[in-house]
Amino acid sequence: MKLVTFENEGAPRLGVMASDIDLVDIDIALETLTAERGFGDMIGLIKAGRKGLDQVAEVLYRAPEQALRSLANVRLRAPIPAPPRLRDTLMFLEHMENGLREWARNLAKDAPDPEAKFAELMASGRYSIHPVFREQVIYYNADHLAISGPEDAIDWPAASSYADFELEWAVVIGSAERGMSPEAARTAIFGYTIFNDWSARDLQLDFMQANLGPSGGKDFAGGNGFGPCIVTPDEIPDPYALRMEARVNGELWSQGSTGSMHHKFEDAIAQFSRFEDLAPGEIIGSGTVLHGCGYELGRKLSSGDVVELSVENIGTLRNSVRLQLSELQRNAN
Numbered sequence: 001m002k003l004v005t006f007e008n009e010g011a012p013r014l015g016v017m018a019s020d021i022d023l024v025d026i027d028i029a030l031e032t033l034t035a036e037r038g039f040g041d042m043i044g045l046i047k048a049g050r051k052g053l054d055q056v057a058e059v060l061y062r063a064p065e066q067a068l069r070s071l072a073n074v075r076l077r078a079p080i081p082a083p084p085r086l087r088d089t090l091m092f093l094e095h096m097e098n099g100l101r102e103w104a105r106n107l108a109k110d111a112p113d114p115e116a117k118f119a120e121l122m123a124s125g126r127y128s129i130h131p132v133f134r135e136q137v138i139y140y141n142a143d144h145l146a147i148s149g150p151e152d153a154i155d156w157p158a159a160s161s162y163a164d165f166e167l168e169w170a171v172v173i174g175s176a177e178r179g180m181s182p183e184a185a186r187t188a189i190f191g192y193t194i195f196n197d198w199s200a201r202d203l204q205l206d207f208m209q210a211n212l213g214p215s216g217g218k219d220f221a222g223g224n225g226f227g228p229c230i231v232t233p234d235e236i237p238d239p240y241a242l243r244m245e246a247r248v249n250g251e252l253w254s255q256g257s258t259g260s261m262h263h264k265f266e267d268a269i270a271q272f273s274r275f276e277d278l279a280p281g282e283i284i285g286s287g288t289v290l291h292g293c294g295y296e297l298g299r300k301l302s303s304g305d306v307v308e309l310s311v312e313n314i315g316t317l318r319n320s321v322r323l324q325l326s327e328l329q330r331n332a333n
Contacts, residue, residue: 001056002229002315003191005042005149007075014041016056017229018063021071029059029067042080042230043281046174046190053232078149079193079230080172080281086144086224087272088168088197088285089137091263092256093129095288098296100127103205137268140214142197142285148222150317156303157220158324160200163301167246167254167292168195169311170285171265172230176278185269188278191232192239194317195285196225196309201295226283227317235313240264242312244289248305253297256289258311 002017008025015023026045027038036055039045045052059067090096104118104127111117121127132138148154156163174190197218204217218224236242239258246254268284294300301307303323310316 001232001235003042003079004229005077005079005081007077008069012041012077012081014039014045015069016060018060023069023071024060024063025067025069026056029063030055032064032067033059033062046280049175076150076228078147078226080226080283081147083144083281083283084279085282086142087139088142088287089139089268090133090287091137091261092287092289093133093262094260094290095292095296096129096133098290100129102296103127134262137263137271142224143219146219146221146223148225148319150227151319152222153320153322154198154222156321156323157200157203160203162201163321163323164199164201164294165246165301165307165309166197166199166288167244167309168197168286168288169193169258170195170226170283173278173282174280176269176273178273178277180270180273182266182270185266188269189233189265191230192236192314193226193230194309194311194314196307196317196319197285197288198223198225199293225317225319228315231314245310246292247308248301254292256292260290261286
C-alpha cells in the first residue's frame, strides 16, 4: 500500500492511494464501514501494527463514496510531518568518497599548482573516508522538526548562496525490539519513502572544517524533505534493486540504484537497536547515492528551480527552491 498524509479543508488526514488519481480517507472509511475509531495520523497507524494495516487493506477496496478523494483536489504533505527521531546515515560510500575528493579539488583550485596541491591534500588522508565507514553505519541526528513535503517551496537560508539537493531514500520504523539482528531487522521496517536531504553547501563546508558534521548546512526550515508516500514492504520485493533519479526543471541530473549501498537499512537498525529503543515512526535516511547531488556534478540550484527525486516503486518527490540572496551574493554569482 501507498500511505499518505494529505490536507483537506486545512486539516491533515490519513490516506491510502487507491489509484494514480484517487485516494481513500482511511479514518472516514474505517469509521463508516466498521464503526471503529480511526487512527488519527500516520504515527497512530504505525503504532497499530499489523492489525492496523490489515484494517486499511480491508476498507481500501470497499471504501464508501464519502471517503474518496481526488488527488487533484487535495494537497499531499510529508507522510510524517513531525517524526519522533530522524537519523541520516552514510551508507552509499561512493558518494562520500567522491564528495571528499571534490572538496579537496575545490580547495586546491586557486593554488599556484592546483594538481600538486590536490595531491598534497589527498595524501593528508583528511579527504579519504576512514575505514570505520566500512565497518559500521555512520550517521548524524538530523532536525526532525525541519520537515517538508511534496510540492513545498523550500525557502533557502539567506546566508547561503549554494543550494543543493541530495537524492536519498529512507525507511520508517514500525515495531522494533532491543538488540535486533540484521536478519530480524527487516521486520522492524514499516515502509519506505523518498528523502531529499537539502544542503546549503557553502555553509556545510564551512562547518565541516571543524570535523563536527554538516551542522547549519542542513539545519534550516524544510531542510528534510519526505514523500510523496510511505510504501509498505509487501509492495517492494527487493528493496535493493530500485532505480533512483534526480531531475531539475525536467533535465536528468542524476541516476543510480539502491543496490549500490555498502550497508543496508537492516544493518543500521541492528546497530542502533543495540543502544536504545527505536520509536514507531522514526526515520532512517540512506545517505546520498553516487552523483546524487549537484556538488558532485559541479552544479548548483538557482532560485525557482524545480527538483524531482524519483525512486522506483515509490514515486516522485517534487519541490521548488526560493533563494533569498543579498545584493552582494547576487553580484558574486
